[in-house]
Amino acid sequence: MHGVTTQTTPVAQPAHAPAADRLPRTITGATRLFVVVGDPVVQVQAPMLMNPVFAEVGLDAVLVPVHARPEDFPAVLAGLRAMANLDGILITIPHKVAAAALADLRSPAAAISGSANVLRREPDGRWLADNFDGSGFVRGLRRAGHRVAGANVRLIGAGGAGSAIAVALLEAGCAGLAVVDPDRARLAELLGRLEPHWPGQVTAAPPEGPGAPGTASVIDLIVNATPLGLRPQDPLPFDPTTLPAACVVADIIMKPARTRLLQAADERGLPTHPGIHMLAEQVDLYRAFFDLPGAR
Numbered sequence: 001m002h003g004v005t006t007q008t009t010p011v012a013q014p015a016h017a018p019a020a021d022r023l024p025r026t027i028t029g030a031t032r033l034f035v036v037v038g039d040p041v042v043q044v045q046a047p048m049l050m051n052p053v054f055a056e057v058g059l060d061a062v063l064v065p066v067h068a069r070p071e072d073f074p075a076v077l078a079g080l081r082a083m084a085n086l087d088g089i090l091i092t093i094p095h096k097v098a099a100a101a102l103a104d105l106r107s108p109a110a111a112i113s114g115s116a117n118v119l120r121r122e123p124d125g126r127w128l129a130d131n132f133d134g135s136g137f138v139r140g141l142r143r144a145g146h147r148v149a150g151a152n153v154r155l156i157g158a159g160g161a162g163s164a165i166a167v168a169l170l171e172a173g174c175a176g177l178a179v180v181d182p183d184r185a186r187l188a189e190l191l192g193r194l195e196p197h198w199p200g201q202v203t204a205a206p207p208e209g210p211g212a213p214g215t216a217s218v219i220d221l222i223v224n225a226t227p228l229g230l231r232p233q234d235p236l237p238f239d240p241t242t243l244p245a246a247c248v249v250a251d252i253i254m255k256p257a258r259t260r261l262l263q264a265a266d267e268r269g270l271p272t273h274p275g276i277h278m279l280a281e282q283v284d285l286y287r288a289f290f291d292l293p294g295a296r
Helices: 046-057 070-081 096-102 108-113 133-143 160-171 184-194 260-268 276-280 283-289
Strands: 004-006 025-027 032-038 061-067 086-091 118-121 127-130 152-156 176-180 202-204 221-224 248-251
Touching: 032 046, 032 070, 046 061, 046 276, 046 283, 061 086, 070 086, 070 096, 086 096, 096 108, 096 160, 108 127, 108 133, 108 160, 108 184, 118 283, 133 160, 133 248, 133 276, 152 160, 160 176, 160 184, 176 184, 184 202, 248 260
Parallel strands: 032 061, 032 086, 152 176, 152 221, 176 202, 221 248
Antiparallel strands: 004 025, 086 118, 118 127
16 A cells, blocks of 8 residues: 655644654554544644654654544554554543553552553553653643642542642642542542542542632642633633632643633733643653653
């Protein structure tokens, strides 16, 4: 079969991300495959970050999006795992918890958080799950100059990304972590996994969240780790007008880059932190995880 020529579309990149590959590339029968799986996938930024890395290191590989609905995800993942020329799977919402459960092996980060955002094929054919959402998120905060160690944090969302961020914030030495999630069973499961490692540092916050009387004054950082904000009609995950003046408002949503939450926080005069940094800071972690040339 003849190679298929594709054109990579240039996109705006963070200053520390790889330069976009503006040259045409040819996909052949020898090209190795990587995928990012989610529902939806129109918002994913991984192809724009990882494909330039493959070009930079001279690797004949390409990363493409795969749209899998929740009810289809186990079958899709099984099919991907069976593909002999597929070397890596990136996972985005809402499949991170399911991906961790379906993997053969789990890193400590994936096991404690109960979620995974990346899988690789091991030499024996088994698939190892890891999660870099949390470490990427904390790296992004630090690079932007936001304090993590000693901070009092309110985390909105105990799903796949939220669970990984909770682990990373606690590992980074936050003073206390209060988690909000309307799914009380999911919240209890997360706290049950965290408590043995960080006893007494994690609490379940009331559903009314950051606007509850008497709580706003002790929040240094608040994080939206829910999908709220992906669609224009989504409600705000919380009301930023109730927060103290120095509280950093972070959102893990990457598209749009300036969510309604961040815009509302800007109008309130609060410092904000957008979601793209969480992914951009994972590039070097992916390099090492997949043992790409030039990995540090």
